[in-house]
Amino acid sequence: MAEHTTRERWTNWGRSAESHPVRTAHPTSTADVVATVREAVSAGLPVKAIGASHSFTTIGATDGVLLRLDRMTAIVAVDVTTRRVRVQAGISLHDLNPLLRGRGLALPNLGDVDPQSVAGAISTGTHGTGGRLFGISAAVVAVQLVTAAGDVLEIDEHHPWFGAARVTLGALGIVTEVTLQCVPAFLLHAREEPLALPAVMEQLPSLVDDNDHFEFYWFPHTTRTLTKRNNRVPEGTARRPLGRVRRWVDDELLSNTAFEGINRVVARRRSWIPRVNGVAASVLSAREFVDDSFEVFVSSRDVRFREAEFAMPREALPHVLDELAAWFGAGHENISFPIEVRFTAADDVWMSTGHERDNCYVAVHQYWRSDYRAYFAAAQDIFTAHEGRPHWGKLHTLDAGYFAQRYARFDDFVAVRDELDPGRTFGNAYLDRVLG
Ligand SMILES: Cc1cc2nc3c(=O)[nH]c(=O)nc-3n(C[C@H](O)[C@H](O)[C@H](O)COP(=O)(O)OP(=O)(O)OC[C@H]3O[C@@H](n4cnc5c(N)ncnc54)[C@H](O)[C@@H]3O)c2cc1C
Structure with a gap:
């Protein structure tokens, strides 16, 4: 019990x-x-x-x-022929990835970090980057759901609610098991290098189309970016992991320990930020390595922050970045965290930010000890002017009236919710706001 x-x-x-x-x-x-x-x-x-x-x-x-669900973390079944893996929904991506690797399997795409549970990651539409690839929910082929009536429902590809069950916002029931369509384990060649923002924008179509996974970080108040290209390598390629010292210098010193120190200082001296961003971006140097896919996708994030991220049609990206640059240029606020830009292909999941649209994603961050509200409000105004759909797990102030216009299957999703949870057993204030 x-x-x-x-x-x-x-x-x-x-x-x-x-x-x-x-x-x-x-x-x-x-x-x-x-x-x-x-x-x-x-x-x-x-x-x-x-x-x-x-x-x-x-x-x-x-x-x-x-x-x-921290005691529901087992692998339930592995079908080596179909490469389908059934897991209990509480297992974390951190635990799952090496277990899949041990069976010669992998998830096709991942986000930046791996502490998330499988159920939590899919419920909010967690995604990584890849112009021809999708968020994690697209790998889901069946979901076991406990409803408010206490029934156990199995929703697979043939079920009429399959489109609703892969990104549920936690509104339909408790996800207890998930079947994932995996791919053969693969290595990625990671190539990270600084590039000026105008050059990134000029080469953007080929950077997105010619790489399996392309993303970049733009340092506000500068024209500097760090680009990341990750590509599958031919079979037989040897792993060439990042040396321990190099990983420590880049990840701990630049992204974590030193970044925490910098953020503590500039939280009180915000006028220093543009110069600090310029220096931080210039310290970054190119690096290449080859490693297991999940080792390449995931990094540690020790500096606590708050984040808002919106999906928008890809053609909006130049306008969105120009409008953000104009906001920074107007001197409202100095921002130390880089802006992250990613890409995914259209999917068929009803409440996925990728529903029927090839997207770019733009994410803004603020150090957790600093007030994020004015910055995120300005960014949200820019994003919503370009048909932005916020990540369900990241900060926004939008409501059901907005989402009904942004999601073609919004009413269908609400109808499934009404049927499965008429008494709102799984409701809370956030769901009242976004689903009505
Ligand atoms: C440092 C950091 C990095 C991140 N990087 C990325 C990224 O690269 N890409 C991206 O897209 N997102 C990213 N995110 C956001 C994150 O992936 C999502 O918010 C995800 O939902 C978190 O998973 P979780 O297990 O913590 O879920 P929680 O935040 O614990 O829960 C999220 C939702 O899922 C529901 N839920 C959880 N378990 C169940 C269940 N068993 N049944 C029904 N509902 C359930 C919860 O009720 C809640 O509604 C990041 C967040 C952080 C803090």
Whole structure:
């Protein structure tokens, strides 16, 4: 039976959301989840599952019963012929990736970090980059869901709600198991190099089309960027991982330890930021390495921050960056965190930011000790003027009226929610706002 503790304070990684669940349950099986949901419903309490709490929004917040699936982390089945792997939904990407590698398999694409649970990552539409590739939810071929009625539903490719079940925002039920379509394990050749922003924009179509995974980081108040190209290598290519010292210098000193120190200082001396950004960008030098895909995709992020990220049609990107540059140029605020730009191809998942649209993604970040609101509000105005769809797990202030216009299947998704959760057992204030 699920183990209960009383009244904990829950907060997220970005320290931008907080709640006080009446109790926390750690179910060990789907049957256990069913029992916990039924018990909560009869007590009139709402229920939310939480993964690694890596969403910046209050999407996972609850003052009802909090479910942590940290004892539901097993691989349930592996079909080596179809390369389909069924997992319990609480397993983290960090634990899953090496287990897949051990079976000669991998997920086709990943984001920047790996602490997220599989259920949490797919529920908010977590994505990486790749002009011909998709977010993690596109690899989902079946979802097991515990509904508010305590039923266990299996939603696979043939089910009419398949389009709704891969990015649920946590609104349809508790995801207990997920079947993932994997690909053969692969190595990536990573090539990272600084490039001036005008050169990036000039070469953008080929950078996106000719690389499996292309992204860049633009340093605000400068025209400097760091570009990252990751490409699959021919079979038989040897791994050439980054040396330990080089990885430490680049990741710990530049991205983590030193970056934390810089951010603490410039949080109080914001006028220094443009010069500091110029120096930080110039210190970065080119590097190349070949490693397992997940080692290349994922880096550590030790400096705590808040983030907003919007998907937009790719042709909007030059305008969006010009408008952000104009905002910086007008002297509103100096920003130390680089702006991250990524790309994905259109998918068929109803509430995915990639639904039926080839996107660029633009992400803005603010150090967690600094106020993000004016910067993110200005960025959101720019993004929404270009049909932006916010990442469900990243900060925004938009509501159902906006989303009904941005998602062709919005009404269909709400209809599925009405059928599966008429009493809003899985609701919270965030879902009230974005789904109505
Ligand atoms: C440092 C950092 C880096 C990031 N990098 C990226 C990136 O590269 N790309 C990207 O797209 N996003 C990125 N994100 C965002 C992150 O991937 C998403 O917010 C993701 O949802 C977090 O997964 P989680 O396990 O922490 O989920 P949580 O934040 O814990 O939960 C997210 C949602 O999923 C629901 N949920 C969780 N488990 C279940 C379940 N079993 N059943 C039903 N609902 C459930 C929760 O209720 C909530 O609504 C990043 C976030 C951080 C903090």
